[in-house]
Amino acid sequence: MLKLKRRPLAEIAPWLTSITPELILNKDGSLLANYEFCGVDADSADASDITTARDQLDQVCRSFDNRITAWWRLAHRRTKGYVDGEFSNGTDARLNALNQAHMTTGRYFRNTHSLSIAYTPESGVAKFFEKIGYHMTVGGKKVYGAIIEAAKDTVLSRSAFAFDMEQIRSDTRRFEAMLDAFTGGVPRIKPTRLAMQESYEALHQIANPSVPKRRIRFPVTLLDTHLSESEITVGAERLLFESAHGKRYAAIVAVKEWMSFQEAALDKLLQVDAELDVCIMFRFLDTARATAYIEKVRRFYKMAAVNLRSMVKQYLAKEENENDEGREELAKEAGKALKRLTAEGVQHGFANISIVVYADTESELEDSVSEVVGTLTNAGFGAIREKTNLMPAWNSTLPGRWDKQRRLQFVETPAVSDIAPVRSVLEGPIRNAWLSEKTGTEVPPLTCLPTRHRTPQRVDMHQPGGNGHLFVIGPIGAGKSVFLNFLVSQADRHKARRIRFDKDRSTRIPTLLSGGAFIDVTGKFQASTPVNPLSLLSDPGNFTYVTEWLSLAIEDDSFSLSPQQRQDMFEAVKLLASYSADRWTLSSLSTMLHSDLRERLQIWLVGGQYGHFFDHVEDAFAVSDNLCIECGELFQKFPRAAALFTDYAFYRISQSMDGIRYTVIEVEECGFFFQNERFYKRFEDWITTIRKLNGSIWAATQSLRQIARVANFEILKENIANWIYLPNSQAKTSPELYQEKFGLTGDQIQMISDAVPNRDYLWIVSSTNQTRMLQTAFSDEMVAQLRSDGVAQSICDKHYASGEPDWQDRYVREMLARAA
Template sequence: MFDLRPYQKKQKILADWIPWGVMLDEQTIVNKDGSYMTVIEFKGPDGGSETASMLTNFREQFNNIFQRFGDRWCVQVEANRHAYKPEIHPMPKDAPRAAKYIEEDRLGMFGNGQYFITSCYLILTYLPPEDSHRKVADLFIEYPEGQERPNPQYPPFATYQKVIGETVSLLGGVVKEVNVLKNEDLLSFLHSTVSSRTHRVAVPDCPIDIAEKMTDSPLDIGLGLRLGGHHVSMIGVRNWVNVTEPNMLDSLFMLPFEFRWCIRFLPMSRQMAHSHVTKLKRHWFSKRKNLFTLMKEMASKEESQLEDPDARVKADDADHALAMIGSDDASFGYTTMSFCVWDVTSEAAESKANVLREATDRSGWITQIESTNAFEAWLGTIPGHAYANVRRPITSSHNFCDVSPLMHQCAGERWCDHLNAPALMQCATGASTTPYWLNIFPCGTDVGHTMIAGPTGAGKSTLLNLMAAQWMRYEGAQVYIFDKGGSARVMTYAMNGQFYDLGEKESALQLQPLRELDSKLDRTRAFQWVIDVLTRENVPLSVSDKEHILEKIDQLSSRPQDERTISLLIAYLQFPHLKQGLYNYSSEGAYGHLFDGDCDPLGSNRWQAFELEGVYRMGLALPGVLSYLFNRLEDRFASARDVDAGVDKNGSPITKPTLLILDEAWLFIDNDMFRGQIRDWLKTLRKRNVAVVFATQSLADIEASPIAATILESCQTRILLPNPTAAEKHMRRLYEELLGLNVEEMDKLSVAVAKHNYYVISDVGRRMVSLSLSKKQLEFVGASQPARQRMAEDIFGDHPDDFFEYYLEAVKRERALEVAEEEAKNSMFKKGA
């Protein structure tokens, strides 16, 4: 006979173990046991830069949320760390080749599988009371005449919705972002917890049997687990630390692989918790003294001082717990914490599990890699599963908050809402493997002004060069740099820009301050420029002198533009003391090579850099140069309307995004006239889509400046460089009073690595980041050495239009030569040995 029993027997499949039943609405799952489940994605506060007191304050705020849940609730928190896949946003077609070269290299670095991002979720599950409870309650409730009895089918769900709404509202007051998962987002998250394939999941037309639809990967159960094509290792907590602290497991987010960190809290009612803790107290109190000690006390009628110290401590701990229950300081329940790692081979999965286990054990925990209990432990991590792998030690909601992944590593903002484009650039969060997006227009603001402060040699020039190069990702981008020391020379040549060394007589930049005289505003500017020059030359000016100067400027305006020179103005002037005062600025004077030009030196190039070190040594010439350049840049900003870009969402013409870098900003804030210009720019240039990057070596310069308040108020993004003296008393005052840093942050700055770490402060959060620069990128953004600048000048002199290609070739030859020399040295060393 043919045996049909093997075919008639129902085989248990993975979906049978998963609790999800029906999708009741866009954000609620009804589980198979009748419970309701909602998933909330959140980004908690960044605990990495907070003091212990601030972390405790955050813990208390979370505790106030979680202790509200009673014994029919299941609270789960999951941190899902997954590989980062960078979104590719091509640079504009007209972007310089060097900018594309740097961007491609950075995309390759961040897309190599070595960077990970973490998403945190709060899963709330509520099991309504049985119908028998409701029927008993109805016996004691009378409803007024005319008032309908509530529909018995929906009161539990209405109560559940109300609690969810209150929780989201309370959570929004603590965390940075909170979002209730709905539709595809909800199903995609659930699918990611039970499948080895992560992808978007569409909402089915008939959203029932959710568990059946989500489980697309087979699960093999044995001493280990295999989910689809991945071997899964589970790490469980066997013994808790004696004392928990807020954010105590934050170091796990530095691990360089994917994992799920799941913690579940099954709260008790107040009465149940009191009963359980009282039993524990009695148990440990009775353990203080053994039978022999008790008999001795009875015989001597004297109390013995001999006690078991461990039992005494645990009895006192239970006493403290009873006090917390009585005062409603915390709730109590069963807490289960598990970790899930996976890989395509069992050896790789076990290796990851060992690394994670060691990282956890360093905090004082006792963990183990699950074997026979692996499947039960895995089920305990499934959202909405309140029954598997329940660990019985009673813990408080304070403990639950301390060990849950509620804090978040600030990762910046991926998207710049103001420019409707990606953030300026990607970095890495300090020593960890989490990417960071630097957006200098944080939280949708239109203010991109940025302050960079730190000692010399700490990496300021490298950061400025990288920011400028990455700025070219924006359509129509413009960059203007006031440089000192030539650190922007190589980058400017590579970007097909114009680099003007104002201190050199052979410089291509010969200014013509009197060229623009056609409008009344132009003539007023020219008049003020001449008056400022004469004032610095200590020429006494009377009212008649000023009238005479203005008259001659009006006369000069009738001449062709190429004739409106300083020399011609001197020829027009009739007063000898005025002629003598302007002599140094004529072609025969000391500064004539700078100021007595007959053409417009500033072309239409979108990238221009002005080297000020040479002209700074000239003393009186510097204000004249800066005044002229500031006026010309004002004109460039005002005419930077991008006609092809149309209008923005408010109907205003779109202005080309412009980055204005003021390196060594003390040059500007030391001068009364330029202080006013900087103050005006910081307040008004945002309207012209200009972001001012204000870089300085000394915080003391800012503190002493009359415009310190304007600088600090306008620069919403601040980047601080490593400073070994940051922890010293005199520097602590500056960091604390000017920038609001706490002790933890100042200590971090004092031990940070120069030219590697940068501390970013913005409305988004605070985080120590690194630029993650490769050798290829450093050949451009870090090429500030005098020898490299001389090489670049030689190449640019021979190949101004193809500098990038020839420079890259020269760098490759230099590298090859260095490698050959190193090999030769090693060969000689081996022979000598």
């Protein structure tokens, strides 16, 4: 790198001292206020939110005049953050470690937005008249005496301090009034005013790229020295920042030809695999100055369109006079701009857009610059690598420095707000507030996953009030099972009990690998586990539930129990409980019922159509902390039996919940609940009951049409906190389902339609309609532990049956060998 000059940063920094906790006085006498803001969510459910935010910016900036300069900065920095938490078993810990390794590679970025606004008091003649006003109001002088005193102040620099302090107070009041109007007029971008140490930290980070971010102490010197820890060396094309923490190289790419671009055009830079700052500086003009400038330009092009030599030649040749059409067109454009300014009050100013690219080495910097230039070019922008203008270009990215930049474009304010990067992606909370309150300890979010914007997303399913329910909807083959298996595995971070109602062994492998138990109530894959709800009769507190369960078994769409019949059944339950436990069966109970009820119960008795499901002497169903229950045959072929078993299991699970320890209940396919109104109402009841006991139901379905037929689906929607929609290329062809039933917007449906199966998952939070397109990038080893296909099941069976203490590792190694 060709070294031209090494300069201490304090020589360049424009900041002098704080005059209020929120205002900084610069060396040139200007006042500086700093903000950070959230912006509009890039995955907003309604894309018009971004347009609204830009319209608000246009409107609120009308109160700014030539005294105001704004610096808009978007910092694009690598992040290696993750979520904390410990795991109780090796398999879940290994899955988490693999996910953490991917999330902390440095390929994901944190994007932060900041805005600095400077107020530069009038100078020259205007300043002289302000001094006259000061001597008239404060000094009590008459006009001529005030003029003489102001002249003496100017020539002799007399009484400057007294005047400046009073003037600073006056400027502060004016500036604060402007800032109040600004912050109140842009609620969509959610600006937050920075004060004292927060403001110092923001400026320190901008000025010292080679110094890690840290909190800044209160200053004991002037701010230009206090906020400087670096020396800067200017080369032909690069800047070198040197500090006690190391070196950092930077290059600057100026953006030109950027007017009339679509909204958020600069957001494409956020997909670049490089650390950079998008810096927009804008100097506002009042109407008089803007008019004068446009008129000057218009006159110039009108004069330039006339070629005197050509006029003489045309006169001598008796030809018609022809002016320069291009310059005439430019003059017309200036005229149109003047009309918009006069008729519509369109604001104007001078703007500069610079992309500051950072790297640790020169070669890495050159690669990053090439990628940035390529991205800008592909987006239709003009790009200039700063060389002779390198140092002035960097100076002007410092809030408070605008004086050295000459690469400015005269533009309308709406053109700047259109291209300004107002979109952001919030990373999510750093703690699970609900579980932290329940346990009395700090509990992290569930997991951390990438987004489509190359940012990390901390996923926290719990909303205020403890609602952590989840519903996954989408077609088969879109990645539902693997994704749910991963989320349930991550729930071990919360020390959660995990109970899965499985279909076709979709959750069996991760359950066994993590030390859990697998039972099959269908008998399809292993010996059937006998289930007998009447085994609950040992506790009189269960009599009411047993009666309800029997009612659910007997009733259907054409028959409902009368109050008397319900009471008779309750009496029969109490009578049966007085007998020995070997008599607690459905067959025994049927002998105590009236003939009409006994007849309706017949299909559930031994020898009946469904007699093999519940008419047993023993009940081998046991609730454990890590359990997988195979129910696939029930879900697919016997939906009534599935609903009865799930209801009984939910009750048993609820009885084992203490309201303190968190419980996750996964239902791999819950479509059967929607086939019968009574079963659906029971599902709604359990949604409420399980939440009150500090549990969450994570359900999934491929039966979208069945949901569409549910009469009171709105109630369920309100009770489910989280919805995840799987990719579906046909989503736009089903507006009656996605839009009318699920209440999604056109933009959300478009995201579902464009999503990639087995990678993209659209997460929507019901209470806020917050939308985020999550992505997965599971390695082969992670997929081996989360998959459920026949080959994986066969290999898992072999190693599980071996009884070897390291059978889990053997299984994973064989799966990886097959994938190699």
